[in-house]
Amino acid sequence: MKLNEAKKKFINSWGALGTHWGINRTMAQIHALLLVSPDPLSQDDIMEQLSISRGNVNMNVRDLVSWGLVERKIISGERKEHFVADKDIWKVATQIIKERKKRELDPMLKLLTQLEILDEDKKNKDVKQFKEMIGEIQQLGNQADKILETLIKAESNWLGSHLLKLIK
Amino acid sequence: MKLNEAKKKFINSWGALGTHWGINRTMAQIHALLLVSPDPLSQDDIMEQLSISRGNVNMNVRDLVSWGLVERKIISGERKEHFVADKDIWKVATQIIKERKKRELDPMLKLLTQLEILDEDKKNKDVKQFKEMIGEIQQLGNQADKILETLIKAESNWLGSHLLKLIK
């Protein structure tokens, strides 16, 4: 297989995968492209390589920056802004976990707390089962929260060397 | 807050959350509805409670069954099929992990293995960096795979009592 073919395959399947994770195809593709590009790319480079419009590149790159996955890079002499992806995959993973936790898990846990305040007949079968269900989800959510928090703080090599042995 | 209000809130936010996870709103809503319903519901019950069409219910319930989150229940005397969600949240979580691993992580790892076979000048900067990147993703993917595998096999209470202490 040739390099360019491999890159294309990688970019495309990364994009396809993104759609299963609530991330839009283009954002995932741009991220993939930057991951396999040794040097920073300009908006025009990205437009050309992925055949997408300027506005699309702009919006999605901006999103990637807000996710902390990509950063702007000034190249001396160049007028255009350039972008690089953080190439440390462990950081990429923890960054994604951190953001999704903040954007999704935290609000859900907050909501569940609100739902707890149910002032109705506690002997009612439906009320009882509802409270139980919410309680269980909350418990699991809190556990997940703690684990993710710890994971985010952990060292990149820690996971492989310690956790895996302990968990077995 | 009244029970029905709480249920509605739960169902709606569960649905909204689903869209961030590549799951369609309705499927997530049906799942939420079944989670907070003590008794099995028929297609008509679901149609009525969520104001959605028969076809929609049918397809999404079928999907939930294929995910192993919901099962068909025959109620003696009743002609219509009824559906219940597995109420054990730990099982729900591991079931979702299991399915997503199978549907997404496994194929991605397979793809990465194929991309490894790159027959080009190994001194080429681009080739080198590409291989490195793929290698790192693969490593992380394999670690995640092992951890998820262990998690799926773990007992529901094991996570809280052991993993959390060890990981700290």
Add this chain to the structure above:
DNA sequence: ATATATTTTCAATTATTTTTGAAAATTTAG
């Protein structure tokens, strides 16, 4: 076997999300 109830399918419709591209805003150079 026939009629009736129930479930499934799927083409057409509707809703949602993504993408484009050109205008507006901003930045940099001279």
Add this chain to the structure above:
DNA sequence: CTAAATTTTCAAAAATAATTGAAAATATAT
């Protein structure tokens, strides 16, 4: 300051995904 380059915005268009609803298929009762 003015002009050129670059970035950003956003309404409209296109693409994608979800939903409907009625017809077809299947199952059950008499």
